Amino acid sequence: MRMDKSFIPTLKETPTEAVITSHILMLRGALVRMLSAGIYSYLPLGYKSLRKVSEIVREEMNAIGGQECHLPALNPKEIWEETGRVEAFGDTMFHVTNRDYVLAPTHEEIIAFHAKGTIKSYKDLPQIWYHIQTKFRNEARPRSGVIRGRQFLMKDSYTLDTTFEELDKSYALHDKAYRKIFDRCGLKYFIVGASSGAMGGSKSEEFMVKSDAGEDTVAYCEKCGYAANSEVATSVVDGAPRHDNSEEIKEIHTPNVHSIDELCAFLKINETQCAKSRIYMHDNAPVLVLMLGNDEVNETKLTSVLGGNVRPCHPEELKEISGADAGSIGPVGFKHKIIADNRLKDANNLFSGANKNDYHIGGIDLNRDVANLEYYDLRTSETGEKCVRCGSPIEVFKAIELGHIFKLGTKYSDALGVVYQDENGQEHPVVMGSYGIGCDRVLACYIEQNNDEKGIIWNKTLAPFEIHLIALNMRKETVVNLAEKIYDEYTKEGFDILYDDRPDAQAGFKFNDADLLGMPVQVIVGEKNAKEGKVEVKIRRTGDRFVVPVEELKSKLKEILM
């Protein structure tokens, strides 16, 4: 592709709306342009890379027996109502206003719809169906460029199986395919156990990339590879000690003491002697959650322990329920359900709120003073705590979710009546799995991980072009002749070349654009070298540069691009 008169509007300056590296470089490097919040146009270079991502995904999906389809993004609302997901998605789903259609945020329903008419017998199974389609989600707050958009490109595949054992196999195939896909893309990623959330189903794992721009928090053990979304991550931490003698309960006047830290400072005690109280509303009934010290309640864990709907109580509800405001609430005398985190198991001589403003209670023995107390893992793990598997310190950090694989089970086949007949003519619901990869995110994450102060550093796999050919001075006949010759000949031979043939751009301008765009190899045609029948080759990633005679260029390029 010739650069002169092509749609590659690189930017010298950083647009104000971009703050994370990949977003900045995707804008500056002319890969994308924003149309509206969370809605991006891919320009020629960006689209070329996006298609390379899709192609890798396609090859690996086909390799495990996936069959590519193309399902509509416009869906009848009715089918989404049958599974209850119009309500489940709520405002996140786009609705068409002049007809009863929705824009599909994912495609479980549509797959189930087609499976229903097609899958009749156990002989029809298993199946892997996938497509690469634009998805629509009305994100309240799009951010980080293409990483969280209202419209994005996703590969989603769905497996149909007879049994959960068979589903395990389909799931394992996807796990394998996903590793290959991300490996081929050159991403550093890891896999975490995750909560299934609104998708339903039993097991799910996420493919994550570490990044400050991420929206998920994960716990990771470098030593043994344990990794989990912080929604479900556990770690080993010491519990509160149980002392030989339980002290008597005593009420203490604690004016203006609201937080655990203030309480510790006021009473000159340690955090591990305090029980923090949080009140949640669980299906319209209050529940007091007791945590040790400053431990944070993990609401995902709490929800899975309690089931149903759980939300924190509003400040005005607290006084009515407990008799005190936040900061003075405690388990002793609390009249509703109480549960506690495992760290508090059998603890005594604790301090906690007195359910009376400005008062705390000391000498609490949970075994003696709180009836029917149940203990669960309710806390959020933190950096430095010990790995549940190997005991090494874990690290907790932000990450971007690139892919997610789910064992769905029969949720959708039950709702939409997708059944098959077994050998005995008995009907059973088809067992489903669902697997997604955010193609835009693959691109953005790659750039997050592969850049320097000059710009993007592509590897051959995802680069829009393999070679960036730079003719330094288009007014010198020797330069033009050589560059044109290389461009024509090598393009015919299958090299994918971006040719900077802009007539007026200065050398420095071209060099900087080339570094910004980041093709793996730059071939530089300058006057001095050209006269001697030589060109310069620069490797973008390492910055290495060397001069080669034109006769040797081809073999050299083949060697580099192998």
Added chain:
RNA sequence: CGGGGCGUAGCGUAGCCCGGUUAUCGCGCCUGCUUUGGGAGCAGGAGGUCGCAGGUUCAACUCCUGCCGCCCCGACCA
């Protein structure tokens, strides 16, 4: 949806608090000449509903009200 910030030429911006000349500067763009191995120089030039709509005023980029858009933090999120 809550909190904060911003909206002036294709991009980045000054001016606004304290209303009053022809709305500032840099990049980019056009013309000419020079230059051509790390974002060139000189000269000339084009380009603006100052986000939109009301209001106050003799007078609004500037003050007031409403709306829209964008960014950041949070809530939410498959």
